[in-house]
Amino acid sequence: MNVIITGASQGLGFELVLRFCSLYPEVNMMAIARSVDKLNNLKSICKNKYGIDITTEKIDFNSENFHLNIKEKFSKQFDSVDILINNSAILFNKAFPENTYYDALTIYKVNTLAPYFLTQALLPLLKKSVRAHVVNISSMGGFQGSSKFPGLSLYSSSKAALSNITECLAEELLDTSINVNALALGSINTEMLRNAFPGYISPNSPADMASYICDFAVNAGSVYNGKVLPVSNSTP
Secondary structure, X not given: OEEEEEOOOOHHHHXXXXXXXXXXXXXXXXXXXXXXXXXXXXXXXXXXXXXXXOEEEEOOOOOOOOOOOHHHHXXXXXXXXXXXXXOOOOOOOOOHHHOOHHHHHHHHHHHHHHHHHHHHHOHHHHHOOOOXXXXXXXXXXXOOOOOOOOOOHHHHHHHHHHHHHHHHHXXXXXXXXXXXXXXXXXXXXXXXXXXXXXXXXXXXXXXXXXXXXXXXXXXXXXXXXXXEEEEOOOOX
């Protein structure tokens, strides 16, 4: 099983990599993030604890041309991709009058455009899988009809766009073996949650949520397609 996870250096992405390694000894894993030091730490843990030598890749999704050489770069590691989890995200907690155009560009590039163009760049490898599953990590903040909170307009709207893109890509790829779904997550005890809601303690740990997402990514791809599924037991 060939798996790619973005935003893997900490929080949910970090725990996702560990979960796959703990459950699937034969997994061929690529972990993507910006921090080389954190990726090296993750690589060391996977090797020492699970005996799995994961591949790591430093990519800054805020850069203009991150996607240009991905096909060639990833083809050296994979002959196909079975699971792609687009987990990378960025959040600014700023009131509407204080947000800048640069803030908007940064959040939309990382949260919305990066999953879109990474999936596009990996399309040839995804098509070679018997049944590929692209899982976009969205948010309850971008789920229609959910509670909204001040300071998070750019983050929430970028995740709403990602959810809509999920529905669109499922339709675009109907004639392939690729299914695309999104999980709109509620709160998880991560650094991002602490930035969004200082002082709030979520009932959900990154490890518990990673367990759910891992199972969904592996087993639900043939059951769901083009769905945006809420995964939340709290508000926020």
